[in-house]
Amino acid sequence: MKKILSLLLVSALLLTALAACGAGGEDVDLIESPEPSAEESAEPAASPEASEAPAHDWDALRDTHDADELVMTVDGSEVLWDEFFYWLYMNVSSFESTYGAVDYTSELTEGMTYADYMLMMAEQYAITFHSLGVEAAAEGIALTDEDRAYIDEVVQQSITANCGEDGTEEDFEEYLAGQYLTRRVFDFVNETTLLNQRVWIDLYGENGELYPEADALSWGSGQGYVNVKHILVLTQDDEGNALDEAAKAEKLAEAEEMLDTLQPLSGSAEIEAEFDTLMQENSEDPGLASYPDGYCYTPGTMYAEFEDAAAELGDYEVSGIVESTSGYHIILRLPLSVDTVLFDYGYDLRYVAAQMAFNDLVNGWAAGAEVTYSELYDGFDAAAFLA
Secondary structure, eight states: OOOSSSSSSHHHHHHHTSEEEEEETTOOOOOOOOOOOOOOOOOSSSSSOOOOOOOOOOOHHHHOOTTTOOEEEETTTEEEHHHHHHHHHHHHHHHHHOOBBBOOEEEETTTTEEHHHHHHHHHHHHHHHHHHHHHHTTTOOOOOOOHHHHHHHHHHHHHHHHHHHTTTTHHHHHHHHHTTTOOHHHHHHHHHHHHHHHHHHHHHHHTSSOOOHHHHHHHHTTTTTTEEEEEEEEOOOTTTTTOOOOHHHHHHHHHHHHHHHHHTSSHHHHHHHHHHHHHHHHHHHHHHTTOOEEEOOOSSSOHHHHHHHHHOOOOOOOOOEESSEEEEEEEEOOOOTTOOOOTTSSSHHHHHHHHHHHHHHHHHHTTTEEEEEEEHHHOOOOHHHHH
């Protein structure tokens, strides 16, 4: 299956940390995962100032509570200490691997310290994972027997990779403990990762083919996508230097001759067929081999002159000669299609639109979840631990 963006679900991080192939790792084709909504999270605007604070005593923090002590519930689904602890550990470790140790009592944004941010992110991971499971069940979506067999297979691969050919379940659990994971959390996050894929397939199809065409086209139009083919006659040499006036005049004449061939034509099929022939035989666009079907882009992607001219065209209309610093362009405007490959994603319009709808759906589940907190959560002082 295709994927557009990096996976946020912990299996990508988890199995990297375990240095093994496993559920959700490189051998698993998963789509974009649910993540906290922008309204509920704050990303560091700039690298925080590094601190000389000592390393955190994660063993001591883990042992402050029993693994099965309740931290919070998400739509009635329990988040226990071993899981919540791992989210905190994973987020702090990931943050510090990028920025180094910081003063967690300093403010990330007004009214939110770095410690607050780490705690919030741990909470959001828990909410996202558990709300996904609850809502999937409400939709009647569950892992298949094939999914569970796959999980069993890759777990065995993980045991072998980390504990050797004779590794046992006990050996693996000991290994996981060294990564601040219980087997319960390991299984939960990997099962939820695969469930994320199962929800996508059941609702939208493996490649988004079940997503309604009208909805996909509406999304593409709303994003401002413009679909074109173009013929480019370069007015630069191989080093990017402008040609002299005589050479440019020859290039302009070539472009005008092609335009003269196109202008008398009528009918979408006839125009596009002739345009394709001229484009393949004459265009000097360096991207032609990679984008033989043209470019579907959003404003701000192409030369301003190019975009202005394309915006004035109706479907299957051909522009006049458009000059840019690269050369002379002839542009053919095409209608959006669900099969159109989007220049900024590299995947077709229907698939990308379905991805966006899926992310909105799962993020909405997390945002709408009913969350209750235990005394453990209310009394947890992340700042004191991280200081």
